[in-house]
Amino acid sequence: MATPTPGRVQRAPENFLAPADIAEVAAGRRGFLRAALVAASAGVAATAARASQGDPAILNLPEHTRGLGQPVAARAYGLPSKHEESLQRRESPGLTRVGAASVSFAPLQGFFGIITPNGLHFERHHQGWWDIDPTRHRLMINGLVKEARVYTMDDLMRLPSVSRMHFIECGANTGMEWGNVAVPTVQYTHGMLSCCEFTGVPLSVLLDECGFDKKRGKFVLAEGADGSSMTRTIPLDRALDDVIVAWAMNGEMLRPENGYPLRLVVPGIQGVSWVKWLRRIEVGDKPWGSKDEVLHYVDLMPDGLHRQYTSIQECKSVITTPSGGQQLLQKGFHNVSGIAWSGRGKVKRVDVSFDGGKNWQTARLETPVLTKCLARFNIGWEWKGGPAILQSRAMDDTGYVQPKLRQLREVRGARSIYHNNAIQSWKVAESGEVSNVQV
Ligand SMILES: Nc1nc2c(c(=O)[nH]1)N[C@H]1C(S)=C(S)[C@@H](COP(=O)(O)O)O[C@H]1N2
Numbered sequence: 001m002a003t004p005t006p007g008r009v010q011r012a013p014e015n016f017l018a019p020a021d022i023a024e025v026a027a028g029r030r031g032f033l034r035a036a037l038v039a040a041s042a043g044v045a046a047t048a049a050r051a052s053q054g055d056p057a058i059l060n061l062p063e064h065t066r067g068l069g070q071p072v073a074a075r076a077y078g079l080p081s082k083h084e085e086s087l088q089r090r091e092s093p094g095l096t097r098v099g100a101a102s103v104s105f106a107p108l109q110g111f112f113g114i115i116t117p118n119g120l121h122f123e124r125h126h127q128g129w130w131d132i133d134p135t136r137h138r139l140m141i142n143g144l145v146k147e148a149r150v151y152t153m154d155d156l157m158r159l160p161s162v163s164r165m166h167f168i169e170c171g172a173n174t175g176m177e178w179g180n181v182a183v184p185t186v187q188y189t190h191g192m193l194s195c196c197e198f199t200g201v202p203l204s205v206l207l208d209e210c211g212f213d214k215k216r217g218k219f220v221l222a223e224g225a226d227g228s229s230m231t232r233t234i235p236l237d238r239a240l241d242d243v244i245v246a247w248a249m250n251g252e253m254l255r256p257e258n259g260y261p262l263r264l265v266v267p268g269i270q271g272v273s274w275v276k277w278l279r280r281i282e283v284g285d286k287p288w289g290s291k292d293e294v295l296h297y298v299d300l301m302p303d304g305l306h307r308q309y310t311s312i313q314e315c316k317s318v319i320t321t322p323s324g325g326q327q328l329l330q331k332g333f334h335n336v337s338g339i340a341w342s343g344r345g346k347v348k349r350v351d352v353s354f355d356g357g358k359n360w361q362t363a364r365l366e367t368p369v370l371t372k373c374l375a376r377f378n379i380g381w382e383w384k385g386g387p388a389i390l391q392s393r394a395m396d397d398t399g400y401v402q403p404k405l406r407q408l409r410e411v412r413g414a415r416s417i418y419h420n421n422a423i424q425s426w427k428v429a430e431s432g433e434v435s436n437v438q439v
Pocket residue numbers: 121122123124125126127169170171223224225226228230257258259270271272273274275276277
């Protein structure tokens with residue numbers, strides 16, 4: 001197995017570790033820490049002990065302080081350190097067919113702040129991905145417009161652009177929890193979620209240019225250039241509000257797997273409406289009721305009816321450190337960190353519980369807190385070494401409070417696949433091992 005990342009929390013839970021591996025890591029790290037700690041038990045003392053006992057990693061000058069480093073041209077396009085190579089998007093054996101054109105999860109446990117690095121953005125493809133030639137890509141706007149138009153990428157990139165930070169979450173994110181399947185890590189429970197700065201032209205600019213029918217136009221249909229026929233209806237008032245026809249993500253052109261060269265950004269709305277490889281927008285007077293609006297992304301309610309067109313991603317949060325599959329290696333201070341978001345606006349507050357929801361403390365929200373964007377929260381915790389259940393509960397600026405799983409099940413039943421925004425519980429055992437539990 002990979003060498004464990006040093007730190008107070010074992011940071012290598014990206015995949016399912018075999019029990020033998022976990023034992024080995026625990027034994028190895030604990031042994032090391034015992035030696036370093038001498039009689040002291042607090043972490044600060046460990047740092048002092050390392051200095052007074054002559055830690056070889058600080059005393060001996062390593063090769064890199066003496067030799068000549070690598071030349072610039074070694075990496076024309078930068079890559080992460082080789083020491084970080086276990087941090088990867090992963091497919092979920094058991095949830096999907098691995099190796100198929102389907103879904104890969106983002107390793108939320110390894111992210112800091114709110115931005116998802118481009119190479120680790122989650123992926124969801126209904127019919128695989130393509131690397132489309134931008135010089136041959138076109139966007140057509142038709143339907144209830146004065147003049148239907150066909151845009152090249154150059155045409156679009158000449159228009160006034162905006163850059164905004166937003167999260168994207170698949171409507172099926174956290175779906176396994178509906179069925180009491182507590183998947184092992186936060187990568188698999190919440191990893192169909194990412195957050196980036198997107199640059200593009202507001203859809204309203206294009207609709208204006210084409211002279212959309214202000215009287216009869218009520219909806220738009222977005223269509224991609226892949227073979228999935230995965231079209232989505234978007235209400236016109238929303239399309240005119242904050243929707244972006246985007247070509248860039250985090251300062252560079254979109255990655256092929258995220259829709260290069262053009263994708264729709266629909267802030268606050270479930271991922272499926274963020275049509276990739278965007279090739280057409282049609283203005284119409286009623287919803288299209290396409291296959292992905294009648295067969296998929298609907299919620300089967302307890303009374304047997306389906307909820308349809310529930311596309312706003314409600315307020316939600318999750319603790320990413322510590323989280324399932326990780327292990328606390330020492331008693332004492334731990335920084336508990338996580339992310340919160342709301343498809344309706346800004347996150348207003350996040351409370352954290354260490355005892356399964358009996359007592360709550362308000363966490364610190366890092367700035368900036370932006371609308372329809374991830375927010376990072378942090379709170380200090382003194383782990384005394386006993387069992388604990390960690391939870392986070394977010395509230396948005398509409399006053400909406402993230403529900404408990406039990407509360408959500410009371411309304412929605414247990415037959416849903418989509419739109420699970422319940423509070424997530426991580427159990428910390430006396431051994432320090434963290435696992436996914438439903439309480
Ligand atoms: N053309 C097209 N757009 C698409 C999809 C697709 O399969 N084809 N998948 C959708 C779904 S279900 C989601 S959750 C998001 C995922 O975006 P990402 O792959 O950039 O994470 O893209 C959406 N847009």
